[in-house]
Amino acid sequence: MVLVDVEKDAVLQANHSAIELLNYPGLDDLLKMSLSKIYPKRDALIKLIQDTTERGRNWTNRITCETYDGRSLPVEITATNIFLNKKQYTLVMFRDLSDQNAIQNKLSRRLRMEKLVSKISQNLLQAKSESVNNAIDQALAEVGRHSNTDRVYVYLARKSDDHLINTNEWVARDFKPIIEEQNAVNGEDFKWIHDKLRLNEVVHIPDIKQLPKNQLKLRTHLKSMGIKSTLSVPMHFKGKLIGFLGFDSFKKQKFWADEDIRLLSVVGDIFVNAIERISFEEDLVTLNEILSKKIDTTTKEVVDKNHKLTNYAFYNAHKLRGPLARLLGLVNLVKSNYLKKNEMPMVIDKLEEAASEMDEIVKEINHMIS
Numbered sequence: 433m434v435l436v437d438v439e440k441d442a443v444l445q446a447n448h449s450a451i452e453l454l455n456y457p458g459l460d461d462l463l464k465m466s467l468s469k470i471y472p473k474r475d476a477l478i479k480l481i482q483d484t485t486e487r488g489r490n491w492t493n494r495i496t497c498e499t500y501d502g503r504s505l506p507v508e509i510t511a512t513n514i515f516l517n518k519k520q521y522t523l524v525m526f527r528d529l530s531d532q533n534a535i536q537n538k539l540s541r542r543l544r545m546e547k548l549v550s551k552i553s554q555n556l557l558q559a560k561s562e563s564v565n566n567a568i569d570q571a572l573a574e575v576g577r578h579s580n581t582d583r584v585y586v587y588l589a590r591k592s593d594d595h596l597i598n599t600n601e602w603v604a605r606d607f608k609p610i611i612e613e614q615n616a617v618n619g620e621d622f623k624w625i626h627d628k629l630r631l632n633e634v635v636h637i638p639d640i641k642q643l644p645k646n647q648l649k650l651r652t653h654l655k656s657m658g659i660k661s662t663l664s665v666p667m668h669f670k671g672k673l674i675g676f677l678g679f680d681s682f683k684k685q686k687f688w689a690d691e692d693i694r695l696l697s698v699v700g701d702i703f704v705n706a707i708e709r710i711s712f713e714e715d716l717v718t719l720n721e722i723l724s725k726k727i728d729t730t731t732k733e734v735v736d737k738n739h740k741l742t743n744y745a746f747y748n749a750h751k752l753r754g755p756l757a758r759l760l761g762l763v764n765l766v767k768s769n770y771l772k773k774n775e776m777p778m779v780i781d782k783l784e785e786a787a788s789e790m791d792e793i794v795k796e797i798n799h800m801i802s
Contacts, residue, residue: 434524441466444521453507453526455499462500470497494529506530545695548578552699556706564706565600572602575699579692582607582682586667586703587617588675594619596675607682610657622650625664630673634697635664638687661686663693665700669708677703755793759786 435445446462454470456462473495492510499505506529511522552571559567568586576584582604587596595618601611619626624647625635637643638661643651654662661681667674677700679688688696762783766776 434526436467436522436524438467438522441468443467443470450526453528454497454505455501455503457500471495472498497526542691542695545578545692548574549695549698549702553702556702559706561710564710568600568703568706569602571699571703572600575696576602576604576679579679579688579696581679581686583610583678583680585611585678585680586675587678588667588707589673599675614657622653624650629664629666629676632666632668632673634666634693635662636688636693637662639685658682660684663688663696665693665697667700667704669704674704674707676700755786755789759783759790762786 433447434443434450436443443463443465446459451459451462454462456465492508494506494508497505497507508527508529510525510527512525514521514523552574555567555571556564572584572586575581583601585601586599588599589595590597595616598611598615598617601609603609624644628635637654640651640654640659640661657680659680659682661684663679665677665679667676677696679696762779766779766783
């Protein structure tokens with residue numbers, strides 16, 4: 433509670449709570465300060481107090497005061513005009529709104545993040561295979577700006593989860609991309625982080641100086657890159673590590689709240705679904721190509737066989753029937769008793785000739801349909 437003289441721009445008295453709220457060392461220090469120092473918008477305050485006097489009731493509003501150390505402090509004030517020795521003064525009661533504002537800001541920020549996650553999910557769900565990579569780049573940029581992070585990136589496993597490739601990256605305007613310099617990493621090079629990611633654990637390092645003492649190599653590597661804080665979110669599919677979503681802070685140490693980490697993990701899951709959808713579609717295209725080739729091969733084989741059967745029918749109808757008919761005719765002739773003894777050798781020669789011709793035709797047919 434503070435007693436002020438608005439016309440003289442002076443603070444006349446204050447209780448301990450007000451002194452503590454405004455962060456002054458003591459009462460004397462506060463009384464030395466002008467009202468306009470505590471509330472720079474003095475003219476607006478005078479008008480509001482005049483309105484209060486005219487209406488004959490208390491005035492309650494939310495304003496921003498300035499503390500002793502220069503901070504802006506959101507407060508709710510209730511002002512009451514009082515008269516002492518026929519002179520008007522104003523009694524002001526303060527209520528700190530810092531916590532309330534912080535909660536409101538936190539909820540608003542959470543709501544914006546949830547909307548962003550929903551938007552990312554829709555964009556990737558609707559993106560065609562050839563557009564997914566660009567959609568991931570756009571999502572990284574939006575998440576990076578929203579989370580006030582200097583670098584956001586994706587590493588994906590190739591062949592095995594020991595070898596990871598930096599496939600996507602976004603960096604804030606003040607920094608250069610490092611995707612070319614750090615294009616590939618080996619799991620053994622950052623084993624402590626890698627082992628945790630394999631177990632589907634988020635690796636949150638708000639201050640690299642706080643890494644375990646046995647992680648000197650990792651700390652040195654992160655420091656050489658200018659990283660002050662880092663967050664790694666595992667990306668798993670069917671129980672296996674397929675990559676991770678990373679966040680780096682270069683300017684200052686950064687702490688990611690548990691609620692934010694949970695939402696960023698959802699973003700990682702969205703990326704996994706999109707990436708696996710591409711992989712499935714690529715496998716499906718490959719399978720279709722294989723099946724198409726098999727169908728083409730089978731069709732060609734059927735056509736070839738039909739052609740062979742057609743040729744076989746032709747041989748059977750035209751070439752084979754001629755020698756077969758002659759052979760049967762000669763056999764019937766032998767069975768009859770009309771042949772003279774001296775004609776028999778000639779008939780046998782004709783039989784051999786017809787049999788040889790049939791043999792050649794049969795060989796051709798076998799070669800044709802084999």
